[in-house]
Amino acid sequence: MTVYNRERFLDQLAGQLGRDRRTSAERPAYSVQPQERVFQGADQDQLLEKLKEQCKIIHTNCLVTTADELGETLRHVWDEDHIQNIVSAGGPRLEAYGLSDIYETMRQDGYHVHVWDEQEGRKNVTTAEKAGAGIVFSDVTLAESGTVTLFNDRWNGRSISLLPETFVAVIPKSTLVPRMTQAARIIHEQEKKGVPVSSCVSFITGPSNSADIEMNLIVGVHGPVKATYIVVDDM
Amino acid sequence: MSIKIGTKTYADRIQEGIDNTFMRHAVSSAQGRFRTGRLKAAEELGDWEDWRTLGEEIRTHTMENLDYYLYQLSEQVEKRGGTVFFAETAEEANTYVQKVAEEKQARKVVKSKSMVTEEIGLNEALEKSGCEVVESDLGEWILQLDEDPPSHIVTPALHKNKSQIRETFVKKKGYTKTDDPEELAAFAREQLRQDFLEADIGVTGCNFAVAESGTVTLVTNEGNARMVSTLPDTQIAVMGMERIVPTWEELEVLVSLLTRAAVGQKLTSYITSLTGTRLENEVDGPEDFHLVIVDNGRSKILGTEFQSALHCIRCAACINVCPVYRHVGGHSYNSIYPGPIGAVLTPLLDGYEDHKELPYASSLCAACTEACPVKIPLHEHLIRHREIIVEKEQKTTKAERLAMTGFAQWASTPAAYKLSTKMAGTVLKPWTKDGSIKNGPGPMKAWTAARDFPAPAKKSFRTWFDEREKRREKDDRL
Ligand code: SF4
Numbered sequence: 096m097t098v099y100n101r102e103r104f105l106d107q108l109a110g111q112l113g114r115d116r117r118t119s120a121e122r123p124a125y126s127v128q129p130q131e132r133v134f135q136g137a138d139q140d141q142l143l144e145k146l147k148e149q150c151k152i153i154h155t156n157c158l159v160t161t162a163d164e165l166g167e168t169l170r171h172v173w174d175e176d177h178i179q180n181i182v183s184a185g186g187p188r189l190e191a192y193g194l195s196d197i198y199e200t201m202r203q204d205g206y207h208v209h210v211w212d213e214q215e216g217r218k219n220v221t222t223a224e225k226a227g228a229g230i231v232f233s234d235v236t237l238a239e240s241g242t243v244t245l246f247n248d249r250w251n252g253r254s255i256s257l258l259p260e261t262f263v264a265v266i267p268k269s270t271l272v273p274r275m276t277q278a279a280r281i282i283h284e285q286e287k288k289g290v291p292v293s294s295c296v297s298f299i300t301g302p303s304n305s306a307d308i309e310m311n312l313i314v315g316v317h318g319p320v321k322a323t324y325i326v327v328d329d330m
Numbered sequence: 331m332s333i334k335i336g337t338k339t340y341a342d343r344i345q346e347g348i349d350n351t352f353m354r355h356a357v358s359s360a361q362g363r364f365r366t367g368r369l370k371a372a373e374e375l376g377d378w379e380d381w382r383t384l385g386e387e388i389r390t391h392t393m394e395n396l397d398y399y400l401y402q403l404s405e406q407v408e409k410r411g412g413t414v415f416f417a418e419t420a421e422e423a424n425t426y427v428q429k430v431a432e433e434k435q436a437r438k439v440v441k442s443k444s445m446v447t448e449e450i451g452l453n454e455a456l457e458k459s460g461c462e463v464v465e466s467d468l469g470e471w472i473l474q475l476d477e478d479p480p481s482h483i484v485t486p487a488l489h490k491n492k493s494q495i496r497e498t499f500v501k502k503k504g505y506t507k508t509d510d511p512e513e514l515a516a517f518a519r520e521q522l523r524q525d526f527l528e529a530d531i532g533v534t535g536c537n538f539a540v541a542e543s544g545t546v547t548l549v550t551n552e553g554n555a556r557m558v559s560t561l562p563d564t565q566i567a568v569m570g571m572e573r574i575v576p577t578w579e580e581l582e583v584l585v586s587l588l589t590r591a592a593v594g595q596k597l598t599s600y601i602t603s604l605t606g607t608r609l610e611n612e613v614d615g616p617e618d619f620h621l622v623i624v625d626n627g628r629s630k631i632l633g634t635e636f637q638s639a640l641h642c643i644r645c646a647a648c649i650n651v652c653p654v655y656r657h658v659g660g661h662s663y664n665s666i667y668p669g670p671i672g673a674v675l676t677p678l679l680d681g682y683e684d685h686k687e688l689p690y691a692s693s694l695c696a697a698c699t700e701a702c703p704v705k706i707p708l709h710e711h712l713i714r715h716r717e718i719i720v721e722k723e724q725k726t727t728k729a730e731r732l733a734m735t736g737f738a739q740w741a742s743t744p745a746a747y748k749l750s751t752k753m754a755g756t757v758l759k760p761w762t763k764d765g766s767i768k769n770g771p772g773p774m775k776a777w778t779a780a781r782d783f784p785a786p787a788k789k790s791f792r793t794w795f796d797e798r799e800k801r802r803e804k805d806d807r808l
């Protein structure tokens with residue numbers, strides 16, 4: 096936890112810029128703000144429509160369900176791909192959506208459902224590597240791009256949304272916003288208040304892909320091969 | 331590798347480029363797809379010119395206050411448990427990374443795609459320290475197995491076809507399946523998964539650092555950068571000193587400009603923002619985080635008439651529209667930064683001596699300047715380079731100069747250009763599923779005006795929204 100060579104380096108920059116070192120900077124009022132106009136004034140239903148539309152482009156299955164039906168929907172998603180091993184993010188949202196009970200029932204039915212548990216340390220990663228599906232909760236959902244924003248933390252390890260072949264995001268409808276602008280603003284406002292940002296913020300848009308071989312789109316490279324969003328009406 | 335990728339003369343490289351038919355088709359088809367994707371994305375975004383203006387304003391403000399923002403960044407990274415190393419030269423950067431690797435007794439290093447580590451030759455340095463270095467971006471991995479330099483900054487293995495790739499996999503990794511891209515990628519996934527799990531150190535680049543929070547943001551599609559920053563216990567991020575924004579609000583604007591200009595996606599699959607080390611109670615992510623901030627000649631551009639070259643966000647839009655790049659391919663530029671931005675930047679970073687022909691690798695048609703999402707006046711910079719070269723002792727030989735200008739002139743004739751756009755129109759876009767484009771918005775208007783693109787059938791959100799509202803009002807009245 097050190098900073099090396101800073102003064103020399105920054106002095107050189109200031110010298111090149113022909114002035115003394117600056118110890119503060121005022122962000123300018125930018126002359127245009129096109130980002131604010133995207134889906135301005137749209138309500139949650141309209142944003143959901145945009146999300147569904149975008150999901151078709153990003154190779155992502157988008158399901159809409161209610162809190163009561165969430166268990167059935169999850170089971171359906173797993174069965175479709177014959178998935179037996181599941182790793183899920185934990186924390187307060189598990190209870191809020193009744194998922195603890197749902198997972199318990201599923202365990203009795205023979206599924207292996209592992210809820211991320213910091214006490215188990217690195218073993219969580221090994222479990223995630225072997226799991227067929229990873230379940231996470233979206234913190235902010237960007238309608239325009241079809242993006243799930245995760246503030247990774249002790250309950251939501253980075254591996255859950257990365258290592259299993261199938262990525263499942265539970266999206267509370269209330270988390271929908273027009274675009275990345277609103278998510279960035281939340282983080283910026285928090286920073287200003289002195290609340291530090293998560294060690295990892297993951298903006299995830301569908302499954303992993305590449306166009307590195309002859310510009311063919313290949314879906315599923317290092318990260319998940321399949322992505323499903325489950326929007327839960329919580330409003 | 332360093333910024334320069336070989337010792338062949340410029341003329342030889344161009345000849346090789348022109349002789350390589352596959353490469354030329356690949357490049358021109360890629361250019362078409364990239365361009366179509368970018369235009370479609372720009373149109374969907376609406377107000378593309380406003381976005382570009384905003385991008386330019388952000389970059390200008392940041393460069394003018396670069397010393398302050400880098401200071402703030404380093405303070406924040408330190409606060410979040412990271413170590414920051416300011417490196418004036420490539421050697422300083424490499425020596426520092428070697429030192430970390432030695433302290434960790436690292437044997438395996440996995441990397442995600444990073445232009446700046448190519449530029450400083452980090453892989454060679456790490457190998458000298460006895461580390462095995464594995465490039466994990468699919469294109470980079472292919473090139474690494476084949477010991478070939480990249481030819482494009484977004485899709486580095488653009489010049490290779492799938493049967494060449496298959497052959498490489500067979501020879502180097504005992505691959506037994508077909509040249510189907512999906513199968514090739516599945517093989518890479520399986521092979522590299524093990525490397526991610528075993529690696530001691532992950533090395534990433536940095537698309538944008540955020541000064542206010544000490545965050546490093548990576549913009550990717552494959553998921554390898556997430557692997558590299560999730561699994562190894564030590565992460566080293568290497569950034570060019572200009573790759574920084576003041577706050578998250580500027581970050582999101584530049585990310586949007588980058589993904590749309592680079593690949594025509596609204597956002598790529600993964601935008602990953604990493605701040606310091608993992609926190610207590612967190613299980614994955616690095617316990618040790620280092621940020622290396624590299625100058626390597628950049629500061630000499632600050633305060634000069636070329637300062638806006640530092641605004642570049644490495645989207646490759648200028649490369650994708652360049653008629654000269656289309657015909658000679660990436661390797662001809664003899665630099666890891668090809669195309670118009672390469673022709674501007676390489677002489678600035680590495681001196682005119684070895685790159686005196688580069689500013690001539692342009693027809694000055696200005697398509698690059700029009701395409702640039704942060705409005706860098708690329709062709710004007712090229713003209714200035716030429717003037718400087720001429721002023722400074724006539725460095726070019728007449729023959730070379732003629733070859734290049736003559737070629738560039740031909741490549742930019744309307745006939746040559748039409749031919750390539752025609753091809754471009756028939757190929758599918760890799761990332762956007764549907765739709766074709768109408769007359770391009772701002773950036774490409776001059777070029778696309780000549781072509782009839784089918785108009786998009788989809789309503790804009792605004793119209794859709796308005797109509798919906800009207801319907802609602804009517805319903806309410808009933
Ligand atoms: S110069 Fe502009 S168009 Fe070219 S890569 Fe840089 S940002 Fe993109």
